[in-house]
Amino acid sequence: MHTIEKERGSVYCGAAIWDRLIEILEEKKFSKIVILVDENTKKHCLPLLKKNHLSKFTFKTICIPAGEAHKTIATCTKVWQQLSDLGADRNSLLINLGGGVVTDLGGFVASTFKRGIEFINIPTSLLAMVDASVGGKNGVDLGHLKNQIGVIKNPLAVFVFIEFLKTLPKSERRSGYAEMLKHGLIASEEYWESLKDFDTTNTETTEAFIWESIKIKNEVVTKDPTEKGLRKTLNYGHTLGHAIESYFLENPEKATLLHGEAIAVGMVLANYISAEKEGFPQQKLLATTTTFLSIYNRVAFNQTDVEEIIKLLKFDKKNTNGNINFVLLEDFGKYVIDKVVDNTVIHQAFAFYKNFKI
Template identity: 60%
Template sequence: MNFSKIFILVDENTHAHCLPYFLEKLNTSIVIEIIEIESGEINKTIDTCVGVWNTLSDLDADRKSLLINIGGGVITDLGGFVACTFKRGIKYINIPTSLLSMVDASVGGKTGVDLGHLKNQIGVISNPDLVLIDTNFLDTLPRNQMRSGLAEMLKHGLITGEEYWSKFTDLSKLTLDDLDDLIYESVMIKKNVVEQDPNENGLRKTLNFGHTLGHAIESYFLSNPEKTTLLHGEAIVVGMILACYISTKLLGFPEEKTQLIKNIFVDYYGKTTISQNEYATIIDLLKYDKKNNHGNINFVLLQDIGVTKIDCIVDEDVIIDAFKYYDN
């Protein structure tokens, strides 16, 4: 396609560490403009979108412009939403630079922003024209960001089956060489699910395993000034342990597998401190989860590894027991 202009959306980190590498490989005579936003989930807001929309207007973007999003999940989610809504939609490409965005955010067409501290409340489903994954970008990623992305791959293992899950049972032995194949497999798992159920009417809901409580925990830590903000994967790991416990109580998921999963996750990620007087506030945040309908809070649970059940309604006392199990 003959684009009128190319706009590249980055944050200060990807501007410094990823953009030069990308521009070296880009061969075009089309005018390129760089738009930088501040990094971090705290900036994934409509206010940031307004700034980008205004910049696009000021730089004479039109309906034949292309937006290239180079960054993690915040950039690909927000940039995708900006592209879908600017002049009722311009073409966009996602180039994920974090492990999390490679295996999760950049695939599946979910775009959007947070509403205050409530995650992903505003957005549309719209697929980019291209997702370009280059694992060389991972060389610039801090260890905690790598671990955050790995959490989504662990989730893919638990919802897909023993064969993929078993590759993660000794996380200390994983090398960067292993990672290329595992990333490819993870992307294909998500792609296959999304293609069968693009609008999340059934099967795609399984990708939310661990996310119902995980997102509530992430939102709570984001909104509480006394807490250190959790990365997405760090919160989802807690959510998955809680969901496994609830699965054991409600669906007969083997107790020894719940304990094994908890041990693997806690050994690798450590424990997140959540005190009993915080349970109620976190549970209250569940009502904002996007999977809810008719006032019911819907969980994705496991009958076994690779055997999921969606739209499970869970009593509050079971959720509290799950927190206590995590804490002990």
């Protein structure tokens, strides 16, 4: 079992984690245990958890619709009401069993219900395992704008069980892979290179790769828990990536992009801007772009799309005093933060992405 022990937010990964979960539940003697799932994890993940690991405990279940479109205050209101109807009190526990939507929203619900109840995250998607599992960010979207409402509070603990990945379609695994590639860009060229061998059908190596990403993110958030500097690097590619994701989410003429699909585009754009503004090596720009475009289908953008995406940048949470702040790279693991980028360079980045030949 892999372990990161903390006062709050300890992370456990591996087949032996369930004994630790049972220890916590027996030790805390919660008045009520409620499991939050979505339609997919209720069907594919909850039976495994119930049968093998929670059979000795009594618990209730709350189910929300699956998908980013339901990561809203309206969904929170329904969950708060159901918690109240179930008689949940301040000594209750909410277990969030799901991907990033469930863990983000569930953490926010728990942090605000009765001014805060305990919660445990059990991420079931690759994206949630390597991203939402560490750092304590909880929240929801505001309309189509990503993660505008939320709090930072670590769960009581996080349990990462690789077997849940078998319940995911390939597209969802590929989405989470983007965040792992981001960890390589911001922290370790060696890790980036090793990720080219990432294969989720190999449970042992998959666990090792996921644990490396968890360690990278944990090191960052431990040094900068409130995002004053270093933690902003975890948003690499997300300034434009989130704007792209939001634009495709709100536009009925566009097919919705998964988070990782949008962030992959955002990282290609960020790498180009980094090369222009901070000297990110040209050879590495070409190599990383080739990698991204070999994994993720190229997304089509017309001029109007780009203009509308740029307009959405003003809602990015890293902005200060009206400035749109980017995280950029001088090289793998060498970052600069709070860099203002003019629209001309952003347009050039989209043109580079559109015209790049593999």
